[in-house]
Amino acid sequence: MGSIEPFNRLVKLAARAFYDDITTKGENQPKTGRSDNRGIAVVILDALTRRQWVREEDLAKDLKLHTKQLRRTLRFFEEEKLVTRDHRKETAKGAKIYNAAVAATGDGQQTGREGDEKLKMHTHSYCCLDYAQIYDVVRYRLHRMKKKLKDELESKNTVQEYICPSCNKRYTALDALRLISPYDEYFHCESCNGVLVAESDKLTSQDIGDGDDNVRRRRHEKLKDLLTNMEDQLKPLIDQLGRVKDLPVPEFGSLQAWEVRANAAGRTGNGDPNSNDPSKSSQGLGFGGTPMPYVGETKVEVAFTGDDEKGENIKSINTNAPMKILPPWMLKEGMNYTKEQLGETKPEANLGGKSVESELSDDKKSATVNNEAKSIQDEYVKAYYAAILERQREQEEMVKAQESSNTSTSAEVSTMLTDRQVGMKSKRNDYDREDDVEWEEAAPPTSSTSVHYKVDLNVEAEAFEDDEDDDIDWEEGGSSSTKHERVHASRPLSSTAVRRDSRKEFMQKRHSIGSLQREAEKIEGSSGSPWHRPEMDVLQKCDHDESDIESRFLAKTFVKTKKLLVHVLQP
Amino acid sequence: MFFHIVLERNMQLHPRHFGRDLRDKIVSKLMKDVEGTCSGRHGFIVAITGIESVGKGLIRDGTGFVTFPVKYQCVVFRPFKGEVVEAVVTMVNKMGFFAEAGPVQIFVSNHLIPDDMEFQSGDMPNYTTSDGSVKIQKDSEVRLKIIGTRVDATEIFCIGTIKDDFLGVISDPGATS
Incomplete structure (x- = not known):
């Protein structure tokens, strides 16, 4: 298995190049603005690059999509040979094996699942990117595009088509023998005997004529433009193809093989003698499939140590294989760079924490109380504060967006209102907000000069060195963000206390940065991310269980906080 | 492109041909039946060059006809995409021109x-360059490249x-005169 990052980049570029405006619309759906789901395809592909094998329901949940819609898109991708899918009937046990595999790979995208016991032989679908095939598909597609344009350009190897103006019947030159009439020198339609007209090439079908010089020249120019445009615009993609050419393709194998492998890797990872939390290693073993009764299954995400994470990473995903240093022009293309994350996440983790105290006095206290483990509580609170912060920012943006886009706002606003009226706690809204962040994360950071914020980081790092050290270690372990969060959760209490003090200092600094940032974003308006559409918001609000939210929130906030802060801290 | 291949065919022979020259009868009937036909798979059968074997005849009940499985060698012509052939122009009109390369239109x-x-x-009617030096009309010989074929069961x-x-009228002074 090779490094996966260049391939992910390839997928993302290809998604934006070719699947940007794919809509998967049912025939009977009204063509309102809300059902305009262009861009979903890109979002799904992006999400898949962050996962390996994933159950489609989980993916749908994570993306806040309807399973139906997701399936339709995935089926399309399957036809396009971008993803492999697997369907199987499985019981709760089968699901557990899969869960274990997911937990072992540590990609952390899966959510806590309480309903395992309820599944009784349901058919589940899984999907996964097929990198080897994607590489070929993209290459072939480019080849065909180029060939078609070139052929048209030289009007070589093209079979002339004829069309009957009266009955719109089409013929090709291969039918010529049947079409000639003994009386005049034109082709005649077989059904209506009308005179056929030569149809100019499909690419430039607007100028139907009998091919006099002018038309021909114009067509020629147009084709040439098309060709150069194509080469210009697809250059990043072609470059990426070239870069990926000699790399070993990451191969996940079939679903079963992957599960076995991931589980094995997870087990060895958990067996690591360095693990400093005794409870988690036993849990990890239990997940391997041995049917022993163990408690706290849903908390598995929280309980890994960093050492474990590292071990697993090497064995299962290999994201930490040495990466090429990317040229500067690539940095703005909207990818997760490990380096970047490394820099940005550090301050984030810290700043979230110190704000906690002030916010705790709010109504949310009750939510945190029921967590026994102090460390978890600490993290939760941190995340929560960050979420609030994000929400405020989002609302500001929302106001802007509403002003700018009159059409879509009404729908959005109404759904938001209903959400609140139903009596959902505001937490739920937070949850939604956070997911917005995930969408946005797919978008290219508009103008991030990495040099700039690295300077910021160093300043902050001095304030609390002990934290920073830890963080750096974890971050280097891999690009997957949840790992980082799990690590935090399992940390001994003492360090968090220390951290809290230093955070207070840091808070003041961060505040100034944050306000600057907010200003900057106001100026930018909502243009920051092409994927953040009002429709998306609506989609995301689709049904969640209240009960569900609590646990998922816990797990997710960790991820989200980080991403969000990455966002906030960008100068 | 021409190929020399072995094909097989079941020949039905009337009882009246049974006699000393039964074999010759089979061959002459085979030639009459097969030469000049076109099969989508092999192309045009241009000529039979030899008989490989004639199998045992099977008498049909009721009619008295006998069926012989015959293996024969023959030359077939099958046009391919990308092939360059020389052809004679048969018709010129506003939409283009038709030409024949042997049996192929x-x-x-x-x-x-x-x-x-x-x-x-x-x-x-003809196609002429602006200076009039090259002219394509009926019975001109042209060299052309095949860019598409439509192969039906009995027609290509x-x-x-x-x-x-290097495509266009073959400027052989003897040929165009």
């Missing part, structure tokens, strides 16, 4: 004729182009 549409050749209608039709290097 080829159509060259006007957008696959070089841009400098113009259609001239009249008694003898091709479209060709002369818009490429």
Whole structure:
């Protein structure tokens, strides 16, 4: 298995190049603005690059999509040979094996699942990117595009088509023998005997004529433009193809093989003698499939140590294989760079924490109380504060967006209102907000000069060195963000206390940065991310269980906080 | 492209041919039946060059006809995409021209004729360059490249182009006179 990052980049570029405006619309759906789901395809592909094998329901949940819609898109991708899918009937046990595999790979995208016991032989679908095939598909597609344009350009190897103006019947030159009439020198339609007209090439079908010089020249120019445009615009993609050419393709194998492998890797990872939390290693073993009764299954995400994470990473995903240093022009293309994350996440983790105290006095206290483990509580609170912060920012943006886009706002606003009226706690809204962040994360950071914020980081790092050290270690372990969060959760209490003090200092600094940032974003308006559409918001609000939210929130906030802060801290 | 291949066919022979020259009868009937036909798979059967074997005859109940499985060698002609052939122009019209390369009909549409050749209608419709040096009319010989084939069960039709290097009228003074 090779490094996966260049391939992910390839997928993302290809998604934006070719699947940007794919809509998967049912025939009977009204063509309102809300059902305009262009861009979903890109979002799904992006999400898949962050996962390996994933159950489609989980993916749908994570993306806040309807399973139906997701399936339709995935089926399309399957036809396009971008993803492999697997369907199987499985019981709760089968699901557990899969869960274990997911937990072992540590990609952390899966959510806590309480309903395992309820599944009784349901058919589940899984999907996964097929990198080897994607590489070929993209290459072939480019080849065909180029060939078609070139052929048209030289009007070589093209079979002339004829069309009957009266009955719109089409013929090709291969039918010529049947079409000639003994009386005049034109082709005649077989059904209506009308005179056929030569149809100019499909690419430039607007100028139907009998091919006099002018038309021909114009067509020629147009084709040439098309060709150069194509080469210009697809250059990043072609470059990426070239870069990926000699790399070993990451191969996940079939679903079963992957599960076995991931589980094995997870087990060895958990067996690591360095693990400093005794409870988690036993849990990890239990997940391997041995049917022993163990408690706290849903908390598995929280309980890994960093050492474990590292071990697993090497064995299962290999994201930490040495990466090429990317040229500067690539940095703005909207990818997760490990380096970047490394820099940005550090301050984030810290700043979230110190704000906690002030916010705790709010109504949310009750939510945190029921967590026994102090460390978890600490993290939760941190995340929560960050979420609030994000929400405020989002609302500001929302106001802007509403002003700018009159059409879509009404729908959005109404759904938001209903959400609140139903009596959902505001937490739920937070949850939604956070997911917005995930969408946005797919978008290219508009103008991030990495040099700039690295300077910021160093300043902050001095304030609390002990934290920073830890963080750096974890971050280097891999690009997957949840790992980082799990690590935090399992940390001994003492360090968090220390951290809290230093955070207070840091808070003041961060505040100034944050306000600057907010200003900057106001100026930018909502243009920051092409994927953040009002429709998306609506989609995301689709049904969640209240009960569900609590646990998922816990797990997710960790991820989200980080991403969000990455966002906030960008100068 | 021409191929020399072995094909097999079941020949039905009337009882009246049974006699000393039964074999010759089979061969002559085979030639009459097969030569000049076209199969989508092998192309046009141009000529039979020899008989490989004649199997045991099977008498049909009721009719008295006898069926012999015959293996024979033959030359077949099958046009391929990308192949360059020489052909004789049979008809010229505004849409292009038709030509024949042996048994195969080829159509060259006007957008696959070089841009400098113009259609001239009249008694003898033709395509002529602006300086009049090259003229494509009925019975001209052209070299063309096949760019598409339509193969039916009993028919092969091709479209060709002369818009490429070394294609067009074959300027052999003896041939065009």
